[in-house]
Amino acid sequence: MTRTSDDEVLLGLTRTVMGVSTAAADRLGGISVVQLRALTVLRALGTATLGELAQGMAVTLSTTSRLVDRLVAAGLVVREPAPGNRRALALRVAPDGQQALDRYDGDRLEALRETLDRLPEAARAGVLSAFAAFTDAARPLGRAVAS
Template sequence: MTVTAFRHRPEPDEVARVTATAAELLEVLWGRASTAPASASQLRVLLILEHHEDINMRTLADSLASTPPSTSRLCDRLQAAGFVERAVSPADRREVRLRLSGRGRAFLADLRARRERQLRAVLDVMPTAKRVALLEGLEAFCDAAATRIHDDAGDSGNRIA
C-alpha cells in the first residue's frame, strides 16, 4: 500500500499527514503485542517513571494532565501488579515518590521486544535503501521531538512530556 507519492521536497503538512498515518499503523501493529495487564494509561505512567526515577505524585499527575486522586488510583493498580514502588520522601513525609520496580522494568522490556518483533516483520520486506532512509529520518525526528519536548517542559515548569 502506498501512503503517498512524495515530491522531491515534501511540505511539512504532507510529512505530518504521512507520519500520523504511520503512527496509526504502528498502533495496529503494536496492538498485536498486548499491553495486558497494563492499560494504555498505566503504560504511560510506566514510561514516565522509567525516564524520571523518584518522581513525586503531583509532578506525575501534572505530566499526565490528570488530577492527583486519579493518578494515585492508577498508581495503586500498578503497585498492586508489582510494577511500581512508592516511598515517602525523606525530605517531606507528605510527599510520595514513585519508581519502577524490577517487575515493571521487565514488563517494559518484554513489551518492547514483542513490539520490535512486529516491526521487524514489516521492515524485513522493505528495501535496504528505504530502511536506511527511514532510520535517518526517524533519528532526525527523534532529535527534533526531544528538543521540542525539553523546551516545552522548560516553559511549563515541572511538566514532563
C-alpha cells in the same frame, strides 16, 4: 479540513505505530495502555512524586493517584516515603514493572524490525535516519516520552 498527502503519511505512521504498541500491550495481558504510559513516564523520570508523574503524563493528580494505586496493587510500581520529606511519597518502577516494560519494548521492536525488513535494503538506512530526526524534533515538544 482538507488533508494533504503529507498528512496522510503522518496519519499512516501514527496508525502503524499505535497498532504495533496496542498489539504489544494486548500480549502483556492485564496491563492497560494507560498503565504502560505511566510506567514509561515513571521509568524516564527515575523516581518521582505523584505530582511529577501527573505532570509527565499531562493528566490530573486525582487520575494519577487512582492509576498509581492500581500499579502498586499489581506490584508494578513501588511507593515509599521520599528521602528527606516524610510527608511526600516517592514512586519508582518495581522490578516486575521493569520486566513488563522490557517485554513491551521487545515485542514492539520485533514488529517494527519485521516491518523495516520488508523495505528494500537500500531504503532502510534513510528511513532510520528520518525517524531519528523526527524523534529528535519531537523531544523539545515533550512528545518523545510516550508509551
